[in-house]
Amino acid sequence: MEEHRLKPRSSYAGSCIILTTQHAKSIAVAPSFWNKLGASVLEYVVDTDQLGTFSGEIKRKGNALECVRRKCEWPLDRFGDKIEFALANEGSFGPHPRIPFLPCDQEIMYFIDRRHSFHLYLSHLSEKTNYQMDTVDSLEALHKFAKIAKFPSHALILRPNNRESTELIFKGVNSQPALEEAFLQSRKHALDGSVWIETDMRAQFNPSRMAVIGELAEKLAERLALHCPECGIPGWGKVRVETGLTCSGCGSKTQLIKHEIYGCTKCPYEETHQPAHGLEQAEPEHCQYCNP
Ligand SMILES: [Zn+2]
Numbered sequence: 001m002e003e004h005r006l007k008p009r010s011s012y013a014g015s016c017i018i019l020t021t022q023h024a025k026s027i028a029v030a031p032s033f034w035n036k037l038g039a040s041v042l043e044y045v046v047d048t049d050q051l052g053t054f055s056g057e058i059k060r061k062g063n064a065l066e067c068v069r070r071k072c073e074w075p076l077d078r079f080g081d082k083i084e085f086a087l088a089n090e091g092s093f094g095p096h097p098r099i100p101f102l103p104c105d106q107e108i109m110y111f112i113d114r115r116h117s118f119h120l121y122l123s124h125l126s127e128k129t130n131y132q133m134d135t136v137d138s139l140e141a142l143h144k145f146a147k148i149a150k151f152p153s154h155a156l157i158l159r160p161n162n163r164e165s166t167e168l169i170f171k172g173v174n175s176q177p178a179l180e181e182a183f184l185q186s187r188k189h190a191l192d193g194s195v196w197i198e199t200d201m202r203a204q205f206n207p208s209r210m211a212v213i214g215e216l217a218e219k220l221a222e223r224l225a226l227h228c229p230e231c232g233i234p235g236w237g238k239v240r241v242e243t244g245l246t247c248s249g250c251g252s253k254t255q256l257i258k259h260e261i262y263g264c265t266k267c268p269y270e271e272t273h274q275p276a277h278g279l280e281q282a283e284p285e286h287c288q289y290c291n292p
């Protein structure tokens with residue numbers, strides 16, 4: 001990134017950014033916002049479970065983006081003009097979009113800036129997750145799952161294996177005695193004698209997830225530290241890519257990235273940049289004609 005884009009002083013120096021969270025996410029977010037922007041992060045602690053829980057007792061209303069935006073707007077609606085900057089995060093877990101069976105953590109971070117009147121969100125996909133679930137019917141199977149799930153540094157959720165039941169559920173289980181007790185209680189109430197077990201994905205119970213949120217916070221803070229060369233508004237950065245890098249063998253277009261387009265959060269100004277891979281042409285191995 002060219003130096004002139006970095007103003008000597010960030011637009012957010014000395015500001016307070018309100019982070020809606022129930023799960024202590026400022027641990028992951030605050031360092032980047034302080035180091036890159038000189039801004040403090042203050043938690044607005046609310047029961048975000050009403051927007052949905054990972055363990056399924058409350059289904060998420062709308063998609064992850066709608067959900068994170070609602071979380072972000074919460075303190076703005078509540079406290080009105082007293083708040084200028086708000087931030088929220090939402091995670092989703094499941095198979096990698098291109099690599100089946102590889103579990104992934106997809107995080108979105110949403111930022112609202114009322115002073116410069118723009119919204120900006122970034123997402124981040126990471127395979128650094130312990131996300132998994134299973135049914136277990138013996139202590140041996142229980143401990144095997146626990147080991148793979150990085151227990152006890154990462155907490156677990158247990159319940160009788162009739163998934164629809166939400167009456168008996170043990171969340172945030174993070175000690176051996178609590179694990180065995182939750183297993184025995186759940187098994188006693190299960191119709192088939194087995195126990196549903198899953199990783200607890202709430203950030204303060206899951207250091208792997210906290211680290212991924214930290215990586216995304218770093219990306220967002222870096223983005224907010226850059227200003228549009230045209231209008232000076234913060235949040236300048238990569239907004240999309242264009243594929244079609246030509247093949248060095250036959251000259252046809254490949255799926256490799258040809259350009260990265262940088263844009264502003266507010267005005268229509270854009271710039272075309274060289275892609276991060278730095279290639280002028282694609283190797284024929286990436287070409288559907290040379291290497292079908
Ligand atoms: Zn070719």
Ligand SMILES: [Zn+2]
Pocket residue numbers: 228229230231232233264265266267268269
């Ligand atoms: Zn601009």
